[in-house]
Amino acid sequence: MNCFLCQKHEGIIAPPPGGYILDGEYWKICHAPVDRGPLGTLIIESSRHFLDFAQANPDELAEYGPLLKQIYTALKTITKAERIYQLIILESVPHFHA
Numbered sequence: 441m442n443c444f445l446c447q448k449h450e451g452i453i454a455p456p457p458g459g460y461i462l463d464g465e466y467w468k469i470c471h472a473p474v475d476r477g478p479l480g481t482l483i484i485e486s487s488r489h490f491l492d493f494a495q496a497n498p499d500e501l502a503e504y505g506p507l508l509k510q511i512y513t514a515l516k517t518i519t520k521a522e523r524i525y526q527l528i529i530l531e532s533v534p535h536f537h538a
């Protein structure tokens with residue numbers, strides 16, 4: 441497969457520094473490389489290769505909301521951030537990541 445994220449998940453490309461914070465059946469979460477975002481910038485990646493929510497299956501969708509609650513709560517607790525922003529841009533890597 442020619443997908444950067446799939447290659448990372450399969451170990452063909454090095455895992456993110458520090459590894460995955462969460463390595464679940466449906467979703468993986470890692471911290472962004474330090475040159476890609478400030479401290480607290482997390483990347484949520486679908487474990488399975490798909491582009492967006494239109495292609496997600498019911499189990500993936502059911503887990504996404506509770507996962508966001510967990511992440512938002514942890515980020516606010518740890519960083520004391522007042523606002524958490526989520527951005528989904530899929531131009532360069534057509535594999536779901538937020």
Ligand SMILES: [Zn+2]
Nearest residue numbers: 443446489535
């Ligand atoms: Zn992929």
